[in-house]
Amino acid sequence: MDVKNQIEIERKYLVDVVGEIPNPRISDICQTYLVSDDGSVRRVRCRQEALQGAEPRYYYTAKRRLAYDRSYEHEEEISESRYRQLLAEADPSRGMVRKQRIVFYYENQCFELDCFFAPVVDHLLLEIEGAETAESVIMPPFLRVVADVTGLPDYSNSRLARRVVNEMTVQHNVSLRPYNTFGIDACADSFVTLHNEANFRELIQSGMLRQKPFFILGGGSNVVFADRYRGLVVHPHNKGIHLLEKRDGYCYVEACAGEVWADFVRYCIACGWHGLENLAAIPGTVGAAPVQNVGAYGREAKDVISRVHLFYIESGTEEWMDAADCDFDYRWSVFKGRLKGKCLIDRVVFRLSESFEPCLTYKALANAFEEQGISHPSASQVANAVTAIRDAKLPNPSVIGSAGSFFKNPVVDSHQAHSLLQQYPDMVVFPVDENHYKLAAGWLIDHCGWKGRNCGTVGVYPKQALVLVNNGDATGADVKALAHAIIDDVYSHFGVTLECEAIFVE
Ligand code: EPU
Numbered sequence: 001m002d003v004k005n006q007i008e009i010e011r012k013y014l015v016d017v018v019g020e021i022p023n024p025r026i027s028d029i030c031q032t033y034l035v036s037d038d039g040s041v042r043r044v045r046c047r048q049e050a051l052q053g054a055e056p057r058y059y060y061t062a063k064r065r066l067a068y069d070r071s072y073e074h075e076e077e078i079s080e081s082r083y084r085q086l087l088a089e090a091d092p093s094r095g096m097v098r099k100q101r102i103v104f105y106y107e108n109q110c111f112e113l114d115c116f117f118a119p120v121v122d123h124l125l126l127e128i129e130g131a132e133t134a135e136s137v138i139m140p141p142f143l144r145v146v147a148d149v150t151g152l153p154d155y156s157n158s159r160l161a162r163r164v165v166n167e168m169t170v171q172h173n174v175s176l177r178p179y180n181t182f183g184i185d186a187c188a189d190s191f192v193t194l195h196n197e198a199n200f201r202e203l204i205q206s207g208m209l210r211q212k213p214f215f216i217l218g219g220g221s222n223v224v225f226a227d228r229y230r231g232l233v234v235h236p237h238n239k240g241i242h243l244l245e246k247r248d249g250y251c252y253v254e255a256c257a258g259e260v261w262a263d264f265v266r267y268c269i270a271c272g273w274h275g276l277e278n279l280a281a282i283p284g285t286v287g288a289a290p291v292q293n294v295g296a297y298g299r300e301a302k303d304v305i306s307r308v309h310l311f312y313i314e315s316g317t318e319e320w321m322d323a324a325d326c327d328f329d330y331r332w333s334v335f336k337g338r339l340k341g342k343c344l345i346d347r348v349v350f351r352l353s354e355s356f357e358p359c360l361t362y363k364a365l366a367n368a369f370e371e372q373g374i375s376h377p378s379a380s381q382v383a384n385a386v387t388a389i390r391d392a393k394l395p396n397p398s399v400i401g402s403a404g405s406f407f408k409n410p411v412v413d414s415h416q417a418h419s420l421l422q423q424y425p426d427m428v429v430f431p432v433d434e435n436h437y438k439l440a441a442g443w444l445i446d447h448c449g450w451k452g453r454n455c456g457t458v459g460v461y462p463k464q465a466l467v468l469v470n471n472g473d474a475t476g477a478d479v480k481a482l483a484h485a486i487i488d489d490v491y492s493h494f495g496v497t498l499e500c501e502a503i504f505v506e
Pocket of ligand 1: 295296394407408440446451463464465466501
């Protein structure tokens with residue numbers, strides 16, 4: 001039986017058929033998504049070709065997303081009995097996808113056209129495998145393109161399969177391994193998933209947040225769990241992205257807290273809503289972005305956040321908080337300060353621009369375009385370049401567990417910065433204001449000789465000293481011990497105290 005392991009690159013379009021399809025091969029497909037605890041998407045499929053005497057064939061597939069338009073795919077043909085066995089692992093939060101697939105060739109390119117019966121999707125979905133760019137696709141004249149939906153989360157089959165869940169889900173003794181990018185195998189006493197706005201109200205009214213400690217968990221990309229969390233993990237999982245209005249050259253776009261940040265960024269780029277390009281490929285969720293004012297490559301979330309909708313836990317009241325009142329600063333906001341543990345964020349409105357102006361203040365980004373001779377890159381070129389720089393410097397969390405930058409870049413006064421610079425003329429510093437400088441924590445750690453060092457289950461990433469990695473089976477205590485050893489060493493070398501950006505949850 002066939003086994004395929006490959007990188008699948010594809011473009012996707014919503015289309016209508018306006019002519020006759022030449023030599024179509026038609027089959028019926030039923031696919032069921034399986035539970036997955038490692039971030040991959042697993043499914044089984046039954047395919048029945050519409051040919052006389054054709055037997056149904058069964059397949060198992062595991063996909064891991066690498067970028068918005070490509071994934072790593074393992075696919076094997078399986079027996080009917082294996083198929084039935086695997087159905088027992090069906091993900092209860094997803095329904096079966098039923099579709100008719102028409103495969104045809106045009107100008108030597110293979111096209112797959114899906115007509116969905118369940119869930120029902122407006123228009124047909126066309127997939128073209130192997131096409132790297134929109135320009136490389138020769139669209140057949142008998143199809144009318146409604147929209148290019150390549151990489152848009154709403155059009156992945158696994159997303160389409162998601163059932164509308166209305167009930168707040170509470171579970172006990174839940175493994176947190178699939179919920180933290182460090183890959184620590186911790187366990188939470190209780191875990192509540194919020195699927196919609198009503199669930200936020202229900203949770204607050206239930207009083208559960210007053211009975212025991214709680215922790216709000218987005219994408220788990222910035223946390224280190226101790227072995228056991230003796231409290232309630234609150235996981236916002238509400239979805240939705242809506243354009244609220246266009247005004248004075250800006251698009252006001254509302255996104256729910258549970259949206260995956262990187263998918264949201266790509267969605268906005270595809271829709272022509274600009275300002276998020278430099279923040280592409282950051283792990284985590286939309287709801288977490290205002291909390292620590294995520295930032296990278298010359299942009300911070302605060303540059304594009306217009307307002308944040310939140311629920312106060314004590315009173316149950318709701319409020320729209322303007323960005324100006326969020327106390328945004330480097331990796332900081334009111335949600336880490338005065339409002340820490342006092343509210344739940346359920347959605348965020350972003351003010352994005354209708355026109356695109358690249359922000360290339362970050363040197364490595366500007367260099368990337370200079371090398372390619374591109375003076376005015378497009379929005380997706382910027383997002384792609386940022387993704388490539390991140391991929392080169394930061395580990396892919398689905399391969400190596402990490403929490404991204406583990407430490408913040410410390411800010412010191414000019415006096416200390418100048419005396420350090422006298423001793424270490426090549427030290428990396430960035431001016432903050434006339435009295436302060438920010439030092440590159442990565443440089444300080446690197447200079448103490450930690451880069452690439454392994455300490456049993458944990459280590460320092462060889463390509464970026466700011467990143468601590470899980471060598472396999474790391475515990476929260478192992479990570480903490482390494483972080484403290486680094487903090488002490490940097491202090492004894494430079495007299496500078498590093499602060500962790502990652503949060504220890506114990
Ligand atoms: N450096 C070294 N050795 C290292 C790492 C860095 O000498 O091992 C030097 C670099 O050569 C560079 C300077 O330190 O001159 C700064 O490094 P880099 O440009 O990689 O940025 P960073 O300050 O290490 C910050 C954010 C990242 C963000 C990048 C790009 C913090 C704590 N980290 O890293 O955020 O992607 O800038 O804007 O502010 C994250 O928060 O998870 C994260 C990845």
